[in-house]
Amino acid sequence: MSTWDLDRYLSALDREAAALRASFTLEGVDPSGPVPPCPGWTIGDLVGHMGAVFRRIEGVLRRRSLEPAPAFTNEFPEDVLAFYDSGYTALVDALRVTPPDTPVWNWAPAAKLASFWPRRAATETAVHRWDLQVSINQPEPIEQELAEQGVHEIFDAWLPAGRRKGPLDRQGLVQLVDTExxxxxxxxxxxxxxxLDTATLVPDEHRPQVIASGPASDIMLSLMGRVPFDVLTIEGDAGLLSALRTG
Incomplete structure (x- = not known):
């Protein structure tokens, strides 16, 4: 896994946040329209949710505490765009002024440092940007290197934190391969x-039961439950992939 610095995460976050905003403000987009990947949400709800997420992460960083943060509340005012914009501005400021090695809480079995949150902010924004765009039939893939970071995050944060949505009774080895x-x-x-550490694998002793390959964006979105696994090229036991789903 390559390590990104703060500026690189902030650049990705800025790109994704701007794209989400631009999609919401396109002429003809109905804020009351449904968001199929998020049942029960409207497009306006999604934008308001992101404003709340921005403030949630900002609050964690400002507190600079290892104590668990208050429970997330998905609440937002009627003017969701203003809420989104002000939340984004506050989040970026908090990310910039908080040294990465500052002890702060997070929900994963990971180091309790501020460095956890820039990736979390960027990948969360990217997935919900895609959610909004697919709702208006204009989906764009998640940029290759950010999607790679998203897959890493699923395996070192989401799944170890017990956020699995797939079956818990499967056995086997899965190999995922992106186009890079x-x-x-x-x-x-x-x-x-x-x-598993790929550098230490012995091929004859570690034969995968399924190999799934495709763009990193499709791998990330399928693990997050946004697209079916059959968007990937699959060899072997396709059912085993469902055990890795986290959304």
């Missing part, structure tokens, strides 16, 4: 999962 040659090997043992 990045690979992830994941051992599934019922409720347990382990991301």
């Amino acid at each position: 040659g990045n690979e992830w090997f994941v051992r599934v043992r019922g409720e347990g999962l382990a991301l």
Whole structure:
């Protein structure tokens, strides 16, 4: 996994936040329209939700505490665009002024440092940008390198935190391969999962039961439950992939 610095995450966050905003403000977009990937939400709800997410992360960073943050409340005012804009501005300021090694809470079994949150902000915004765009029939893939970071985040934060939505009774080895040659090997043992170090694998001893390949964006979105796994090229036991779904 390559390590991004803060400026690179902020650049990705800015790109995704701007694209989400631009999609919402396109002529003819109905804020009351449905968001199929998020049942029960309207497009306006999605924008308001992101404003609340921005403030949630900002609050965690400003508190500079290892104590668990108050429960997230998905509440927002009627003017969702103003709420979104002001929340984004406040978040970026908090990210810039908080040193990455500052001890702060997060919900994952990961180091409790501020460095957890820039990636989280960028990938969350990217997925919901895609949600909004698919709702208006104009979806654009998540940029390759940010999608790679998103897949890493699923395996080192989401799944280890117990946020699995797939079956818990599967067994086997999964290999994921993106179009840039990045690979992830994941051992599934019922409720347990382990991301394997590709540098130490012995091919004859680690034969995957399924290999799924495609763009990093499709891998990330399928793991997040946004698109079916069959958007990928699959060899082997396709059903095993469902054990990795986290959204």
